[in-house]
Amino acid sequence: MNSRDTAASRRQLLKWLAASPLLAFPGLAGLAAQTSPRVPQARPDPMIWAPGDLQDLITTPADAINVFDFEPVARKNVPPAHFGYMASGIDDEVTLRANREGFLKFQLRPRRLVDVSKVDMSTNILGVRYDTPIVVAPIGGHRAYHSGGEEAVARAAKVGNHLMILSTQSTTSPEAVIAARGAPIWYQLYATNKWDVTKAFLARAERAGCLAVAVTVDRNGGRNQETLFRLQRTDTRNCSACHDRGNLEANYRTRPMYEGVDLSGLSNIQSSALTWETIKRIRDTTRMKVVIKGILAHEDAELAVKAGVDGIVVSNHGARSEDSGRSTIDALPEIVERVGGRMPILIDSGFRRGTDIAKALCMGATAVCVGRPYIWGLGAFGQPGVERVLDLLRTELFATMQQVGAPSIKNLVPAMVRRA
Numbered sequence: 001m002n003s004r005d006t007a008a009s010r011r012q013l014l015k016w017l018a019a020s021p022l023l024a025f026p027g028l029a030g031l032a033a034q035t036s037p038r039v040p041q042a043r044p045d046p047m048i049w050a051p052g053d054l055q056d057l058i059t060t061p062a063d064a065i066n067v068f069d070f071e072p073v074a075r076k077n078v079p080p081a082h083f084g085y086m087a088s089g090i091d092d093e094v095t096l097r098a099n100r101e102g103f104l105k106f107q108l109r110p111r112r113l114v115d116v117s118k119v120d121m122s123t124n125i126l127g128v129r130y131d132t133p134i135v136v137a138p139i140g141g142h143r144a145y146h147s148g149g150e151e152a153v154a155r156a157a158k159v160g161n162h163l164m165i166l167s168t169q170s171t172t173s174p175e176a177v178i179a180a181r182g183a184p185i186w187y188q189l190y191a192t193n194k195w196d197v198t199k200a201f202l203a204r205a206e207r208a209g210c211l212a213v214a215v216t217v218d219r220n221g222g223r224n225q226e227t228l229f230r231l232q233r234t235d236t237r238n239c240s241a242c243h244d245r246g247n248l249e250a251n252y253r254t255r256p257m258y259e260g261v262d263l264s265g266l267s268n269i270q271s272s273a274l275t276w277e278t279i280k281r282i283r284d285t286t287r288m289k290v291v292i293k294g295i296l297a298h299e300d301a302e303l304a305v306k307a308g309v310d311g312i313v314v315s316n317h318g319a320r321s322e323d324s325g326r327s328t329i330d331a332l333p334e335i336v337e338r339v340g341g342r343m344p345i346l347i348d349s350g351f352r353r354g355t356d357i358a359k360a361l362c363m364g365a366t367a368v369c370v371g372r373p374y375i376w377g378l379g380a381f382g383q384p385g386v387e388r389v390l391d392l393l394r395t396e397l398f399a400t401m402q403q404v405g406a407p408s409i410k411n412l413v414p415a416m417v418r419r420a
Contacts, residue, residue: 061381061388067352067373070389074145074379081239082144084231086375088320090223095319095326099350102327106359107420111405119401120408121394125344125367126212126289126310128184131161133361133409134393137348137369138188138214140169145379153378154180156386160394165214165369168201168269173256174208186212188293190219192266193273195281200261202286210288214313215279218294218321220272225320279307291346294321296331298338305342311366312339314347318371329360336364354396361409362417 057076058069075083089096123133136157143149150172157164158181165186166177178185187205191198205213244250248266252258283290292304293313304312314328314335328349339345347360348369357368370393377385406412 058380061377061384064388064392067376067389067392070373070376070380070385073381074376078145078379079235079237080231081228081235081237082141083379084228085141085225086139086145086372086379087231088225088227089318089323090225090320091323093227093319093323095316095323098325098327098330099316099319100327100352102329102350103353103356103359105420106329106363106417108355108359108362108400108404109416109418110403111416114405114407116402116405116407118407119398121398121401123367123409125163125346126291128163128211130163130367132394132397133365133367134160134162134357134390134397135346135348135367135369136162136164136374136390137371138165138167139371139375140167141171142375142378143171145375146382148378148382150177151180152383153374153386154178154185156374156377156383156390158182159387160390162390163367166210168255168257170256171254174205174210178209184209184211186210186214186291187288188214188216189282190216190269191271191274191278191282192263192269193271194263194266197261197263197266198278198282199285201257202282202288204257206286206288212289212291212310213282213286214291214293215274215282216271216293216317217274218296218315218317220270220274220321222270223321276303276307279309283308295335296324296326296328298334301335301345302338305339309343311344311346313369314345314365315369316349318349329356329363332360332363332365354393354398354400357393357397358400358404358406358412359417361412362404362414364414 054072057073058064064070121132123130136153142153146152150166150170154164154177163186164177164181165188166174167188168190170177174185174187187210189198189201202213248268249263252263279290279292289310291311291313292309294315294317295301295304295312296314296316301312314332316322316324316326316328328347332347336345344366345364346367346369347365348371351357351368351370352373360368373393374386374389377389401407401412404412404416406416
């Protein structure tokens with residue numbers, strides 16, 4: 001291509017950019033103007049008035065207008081490798097994007113002339129009443145984001161009376177977390193491929209007082225976490241000071257759930273050998289309620305009902321275990337239909353707004369688990385950040401319930417949402 005052709009192509013590109021919604025993104029319009037001042041600039045509609053400068057960060061939790069305000073502060077505070085681990089999807093991160101874009105496929109249908117002067121957001125999950133259907137999802141290694149760790153998150157969950165689910169990869173013991181929460185929690189299980197490890201985890205969680213075990217069934221293979229790997233390269237710390245990668249036992253010896261557990265014979269903690277027989281064995285071993293986390297197809301939801309488990313979590317692991325491209329909100333309707341009310345259905349992955357949560361509840365979810373946003377809050381400001389994140393989500397859900405005409409959770413019904 002000669003220089004004249006190149007210049008012509010460049011002009012065509014800039015003309016396209018000038019009329020494109022992409023100009024709504026901060027900085028891109030300015031770039032187009034700088035490269036070709038003769039191109040007329042089309043103003044995006046609607047204009048975006050929010051600060052576009054990522055250096056213009058909130059300085060206190062009270063300054064946050066939505067949960068997204070916490071992410072750049074956490075990025076500034078948290079070491080690159082730790083932030084990258086939390087932020088990563090896998091491969092092309094198609095599913096990571098789909099989890100957010102999926103909510104655009106569904107619209108709420110507001111109803112009017114309903115008395116919503118009082119709104120009751122309380123809900124019952126496996127026989128326990130909580131003030132909100134917003135659940136603190138299991139995420140490993142909270143102390144990687146703030147020294148307060150899981151105990152800070154538990155105290156924040158206590159403020160709003162949220163159910164909290166503790167990860168196997170926790171950096172704090174379940175006993176300490178339950179004490180900080182002031183109430184029983186759930187335990188999330190990475191079963192591994194060794195039954196003795198599974199049994200030890202179940203015994204520890206039950207002894208600590210956990211009400212239910214959420215068995216993760218979607219972490220069954222390797223993964224290419226590109227965002228993590230790229231950010232790791234920018235981390236100048238000596239990671240060996242905290243991480244011993246010599247072998248599996250050395251790597252996990254500082255994790256409370258692994259104390260005294262024999263990991264010999266394992267090369268990783270993935271659960272690639274899980275079957276429905278394993279689920280039965282877990283049910284027969286523990287008195288905790290058993291929930292399966294990672295269901296995405298109605299066939300598996302029906303099998304879960306037949307297996308007699310107490311509930312399921314519709315989850316793609318926050319797009320951290322597979323890159324199928326399918327969001328959990330897309331998967332929810334077929335699962336709700338086949339379960340037919342025979343067990344509670346929780347859902348996670350991509351929830352950031354009260355409207356997101358309301359859509360899932362209208363479609364039949366019992367509760368919604370939120371993960372990354374509270375980690376942003378933790379990384380940004382510790383416990384006060386987590387409290388503010390959860391407060392914002394409760395506030396948005398409250399307002400959404402008023403708008404759709406639902407004075408209680410039971411009034412959020414399928415007729416209030418439709419596919420766009």
